[in-house]
Amino acid sequence: MAARTLRIGLIPGDGIGKEVIPAGRRILEALPASLGLKFEFVDLKAGFETFEQTGAALPDETVAILKNECDGALFGAVSSPSKAVKGYSSPIVALRKKLDLYANVRPVKSVMTAANPIDMVIVRENTEDLYVKEEKTYDTPEGKVAEAIKRISQRASSRIATIAGEIALRRQKIRESGAPSIHKEPLVTITHKSNVLSQTDGLFRSTAREALANPRFKDVGVEEQIVDSMVYKLFRQPEAYDVIVAPNLYGDILSDGAAALVGSLGLVPSANVGEGFAIGEPCHGSAPDIMGQGISNPIATLRSAALMLEFLNEEAAAAKIYAAVDANLEEGKLLSPDLGGTAKTEEVVQDILRRL
Ligand SMILES: NC(=O)c1ccc[n+]([C@@H]2O[C@H](COP(=O)([O-])OP(=O)(O)OC[C@H]3O[C@@H](n4cnc5c(N)ncnc54)[C@H](O)[C@@H]3O)[C@@H](O)[C@H]2O)c1
Numbered sequence: 343m344a345a346r347t348l349r350i351g352l353i354p355g356d357g358i359g360k361e362v363i364p365a366g367r368r369i370l371e372a373l374p375a376s377l378g379l380k381f382e383f384v385d386l387k388a389g390f391e392t393f394e395q396t397g398a399a400l401p402d403e404t405v406a407i408l409k410n411e412c413d414g415a416l417f418g419a420v421s422s423p424s425k426a427v428k429g430y431s432s433p434i435v436a437l438r439k440k441l442d443l444y445a446n447v448r449p450v451k452s453v454m455t456a457a458n459p460i461d462m463v464i465v466r467e468n469t470e471d472l473y474v475k476e477e478k479t480y481d482t483p484e485g486k487v488a489e490a491i492k493r494i495s496q497r498a499s500s501r502i503a504t505i506a507g508e509i510a511l512r513r514q515k516i517r518e519s520g521a522p523s524i525h526k527e528p529l530v531t532i533t534h535k536s537n538v539l540s541q542t543d544g545l546f547r548s549t550a551r552e553a554l555a556n557p558r559f560k561d562v563g564v565e566e567q568i569v570d571s572m573v574y575k576l577f578r579q580p581e582a583y584d585v586i587v588a589p590n591l592y593g594d595i596l597s598d599g600a601a602a603l604v605g606s607l608g609l610v611p612s613a614n615v616g617e618g619f620a621i622g623e624p625c626h627g628s629a630p631d632i633m634g635q636g637i638s639n640p641i642a643t644l645r646s647a648a649l650m651l652e653f654l655n656e657e658a659a660a661a662k663i664y665a666a667v668d669a670n671l672e673e674g675k676l677l678s679p680d681l682g683g684t685a686k687t688e689e690v691v692q693d694i695l696r697r698l
Pocket residue numbers: 358418419420421422423424434607608609623624625626627628629630631632637638639640642680
């Protein structure tokens with residue numbers, strides 16, 4: 343069989359993005375040759391440092407190379423300032439829209455040997471909601487007022503619910519093939535706040551319901567949860583959730599909260615998924631509090647590389663990476679400080695590469 347060559351863009355970004363993306367590259371390079379996969383890498387720029395150097399947080403060249411030359415990419419993290427900086431806008435948010443990566447898929451999973459195992463995936467809409475970033479500030483006699491548009495479309499709601507249903511079916515198939523799991527039946531939980539936002543979240547809710555009523559999802563259970571009580575239940579009973587589908591901002595917040603349940607943001611991967619293209623991206627940010635110390639947890643990025651491969655139809659390669667990471671966590675001897683250990687990033691990477 344001829345080897346398949348995947349051309350992968352590498353976008354470290356800022357802060358610990360520069361520490362973890364090289365680990366992502368190394369794990370792809372270390373995959374056994376018997377899988378018939380080869381990789382070519384292209385180094386690409388984005389982030390706050392790039393903005394300071396070039397005036398563009400997401401250079402046109404980065405977008406063009408991803409679109410025209412790459413099969414997928416790994417994105418580290420960027421340091422977006424919390425105050426407005428003239429001309430700066432989050433490059434990862436822009437990239438998701440420019441490449442129409444409409445689904446942000448975030449598996450939150452403990453090892454199955456944990457005392458109370460958790461195994462859920464948050465499927466976050468990735469292109470609209472408050473992330474359309476149409477904001478303005480204006481003066482009134484009582485002082486300044488700022489406004490932001492929350493836009494929800496039937497099209498985006500339908501396609502995110504559809505991929506959530508497909509992911510639920512795929513997870514069920516993997517369980518039926520004997521993979522250990524805490525779930526017996528596939529279940530999608532639609533998260534919204536349509537009790538208050540009856541138009542926007544109301545459209546998300548009804549459209550998601552309609553999409554999941556498609557006969558091909560007849561074996562998938564569907565339920566709803568208002569986002570505030572969702573947070574409560576998520577913390578009380580995380581094992582109850584299989585697939586959670588949410589509008590953009592709720593999905594962003596829920597996934598960081600869920601990361602706390604499995605021990606660290608440094609464990610949780612994501613994939614930004616579009617038609618035939620995927621960008622693996624750890625859920626965490628640039629972590630300025632630990633950057634430069636060599637102690638960032640590389641696992642979220644290693645799992646993001648695997649997740650990217652899954653969406654590029656390379657499940658066998660992805661499974662190898664997941665197994666090597668799980669073996670490291672289950673043994674628990676070489677853990678980074680966010681997990682209570684003392685291992686450096688490099689030691690964790692070496693251990694996982696050895697297990698591959
Ligand atoms: N996708 C992205 O690019 C992305 C995501 C989130 C935040 N950000 C940006 O990152 C910057 C910092 O944001 P923040 O501090 O709120 O969130 P953060 O995710 O960077 O950090 C939150 C906490 O988690 C810890 N942490 C995160 N990743 C870790 C890892 N791999 N190993 C060990 N510990 C880890 C950090 O040390 C910190 O204590 C901000 O500028 C924000 O805009 C970017």
